[in-house]
Amino acid sequence: MPGNEQSLLQRTTDFPAGQPVIQLAGISLRYSQSAAHIQALADINLELSGDDFVCVLGPSGCGKSSLLNIIAGFLQPTTGTITVDGNIHSKPDPQVGVVFQHPNLFPWLSIEKNIEFGLKMKQVGKEQRKELVAHYLQLVGLDGFAKLLPFQLSGGMKQRAAIARTLATDPRMILLDEPFSALDAFTRETMQKNLYDIWHKTRKCLLFITHDVDEALLLAKRIIIMQPNPGRIVNDFPNPLLRRPEQAFSRLRSAKEFNDMRQFLIGQIHS
């Protein structure tokens, strides 16, 4: 692998694992609509490390999307600050990548051109772009589909292309907003395995929002529970079932500990 590509692919490893990537201090958010106010978030304090895979669970309306939009820089908090690697973060920034529920690829660009797009924006040279695109296409298992247009791919393949596009620019962290919720159950499980393997290989800091307790238990290294009125974090703990890559989902799902944790999480969400 050429030296330049090596440095781009491995840039995240320049930061020691375990070092905070992002810190949220005293974040609150109040939506004001005419005379009505909604306190969507209150007193959010959070620190995510370089190799965290955090799943955020909580009932509808507890502020998960608001929190993600603030971290993405799409929304300004009413109070509080966010820092990325110690620097104030207050607007969309290539250091924080986002994968949405719908892959929103550029429909007129081939899959490889979609992945290359962010690299062009970063002014990465042509040869290096080519190698990075090939690397990330392979990482998400789309190496045979580079020349196709998005409409020629299945929903799961499009979402993998969107993940590759975000990974290719090597952000410090990636926010994923229910990225598999529009997929059928079988594709969803395949995608969960894919994402877990990608995280295991890249050790990228991931913040993943989901409504699905099983999904959180199968994927997360750390689980955060939120509650509404106002939206706040009520629990934040390491997933005791953190899976080894070779462990089958079906095996983990059938374990008594899995069912116990599932009941615990459902109780926490609905308490």
Ligand SMILES: Nc1ncnc2c1ncn2[C@@H]1O[C@H](COP(=O)(O)OP(=O)(O)OP(=O)(O)O)[C@@H](O)[C@H]1O
């Ligand atoms: N643009 C907005 N203007 C006013 N209120 C909003 C806006 N967006 C969200 N809210 C309110 O803020 C609170 C949190 O909403 P948010 O969408 O962040 O929750 P959520 O946990 O992501 O919900 P869901 O799981 O249903 O997607 C809710 O009471 C919601 O009605």
